[in-house]
Amino acid sequence: MHKFPWALAMLALYGASPALAAAPEAPAAEKSAPEPPRSPDARRVIDWIAATGDNHGLPYAIVDKQAAHVFLFDAKGKALADAPVLIGIAPGDDATPGVGKKSLAEIGPAEKTTPAGRFLAKFGLAAGKQRVLWVDYATSVAMHTIPKGNPKEKRRERMLSPTIDDNRITFGCINVPIAFYNRGLRPQFLKKGGYVYVLPDTKSLEAVFPPLHVQSYRKADASS
Numbered sequence: 001m002h003k004f005p006w007a008l009a010m011l012a013l014y015g016a017s018p019a020l021a022a023a024p025e026a027p028a029a030e031k032s033a034p035e036p037p038r039s040p041d042a043r044r045v046i047d048w049i050a051a052t053g054d055n056h057g058l059p060y061a062i063v064d065k066q067a068a069h070v071f072l073f074d075a076k077g078k079a080l081a082d083a084p085v086l087i088g089i090a091p092g093d094d095a096t097p098g099v100g101k102k103s104l105a106e107i108g109p110a111e112k113t114t115p116a117g118r119f120l121a122k123f124g125l126a127a128g129k130q131r132v133l134w135v136d137y138a139t140s141v142a143m144h145t146i147p148k149g150n151p152k153e154k155r156r157e158r159m160l161s162p163t164i165d166d167n168r169i170t171f172g173c174i175n176v177p178i179a180f181y182n183r184g185l186r187p188q189f190l191k192k193g194g195y196v197y198v199l200p201d202t203k204s205l206e207a208v209f210p211p212l213h214v215q216s217y218r219k220a221d222a223s224s
Contacts, residue, residue, distance in 0.1 A: 039067045041199050048212055049197070050077050054118075059188035060195040061121075061143070063087070063174055065114060068167035070143075070176060072184045075194075081184040084159050086146070086175035088114035089168045093200040093208060095139035104171055112171045115139060116200035116208045122193035123186075133189055135174065135196045143174040143196065145181050174198075 038046070042064040049055055049062075055075070062071045065087055072081045090109060093116035099107060119135045121143070126132045132142040146155045155175060158166045176185065188194060200208045 038069075038071070039064050039199075041066065041205050042069075042071065044205060044212065045197055045199060045209065046071070048209070049073075052211065054211070055195050058192060058194040060197065061185065063114075063143075063196060063198045065116070065199055065201040066164075068164040070174070070180070072180070072188065074188060080188070081180055083177050083180040084167065086155055086159055086167050086169050088112045088170050088172040091168075091201050093117075093203045095136070095141070095172070099172075100138050100140040107171055114170070114172050114174060114198060115141060116198045116203060118209065119196045119198070120193060121189060121196045123190055133185060133196075135198070139172070141172050141174070143176060143181075143185065145178050146175045 042062055045062055049060065055073075055077070057075050059075050060073050062073075063069075063085060064071070068085055068087065070083055070085045071079065074080055089112040092110075092113035095113060095115040096111040099111050102111075115136060117136075121133050121135045123131055124134050124137070126134075126142060126144075130144070132144040135141045135143055146159065149155070153169055155169055158169055159175065159177065161167075197209075199205070206212050
C-alpha cells in the first residue's frame, strides 16, 4: 500500500505527454489539497473525539500505526498537520511490564512495541538532556525527531519511502519529521501538554478505546 497515492497521481500527470503538461491550470476554486492517508479506524477516532470533546480542551495527536501516520489537531479540533512516522519494530499494543526501567540493550525484539491507548503527553527531559514529548513516561515511550543513532538503520529513508512496511524500526518511540515536530507539535503541546491517541494494530479499537462502544450504539439508535 502506498503512503501517498495522491503523489503518484501527481507524478503521473506531470510525467505525461507535453499536450497534457501544457494544458491550462484549473481555476483556483477548483483546486483542493490532497487528503492525508487516514485509515477507517483513524476516521472513527477523529469523529469520536470531535463528537464528545474527549480531548478536554487540549491539543491532540492521533498516531495511526496501520498507516504509519500522525495527525495533529489544536484544542478546538482543527486539523493542523499530518506526517509519516516511525514506530516500534514489533507489532503489538501492550508494553512489556518493566520495560521502561530497562536499558536499550536489555530490550528484546518482541518488547519493541509502540503501545496503543490514550495518553496525556507532556514535554520533559530524556537521556542526554534532550527534551521530548513523553507519551507514556512509565514505559519510556516518547514522540521525537529521528535520533542520529545508527546510520545503518536508514530511518530518514524509511520515513520517506513510499511504503509503510519499513516504518517499523524504533524501540517503541514515535519518530516524526523535524518540521512537524518544531512547527506543529512543539508549539501546541509545550505549554500544557495534550493527548496522544495511539491506534492499535493487533487489538480492536473498542478494546483500546471502550467509549467507542457507546458511540456505535448511539449511531445504531439514531439510524433505527
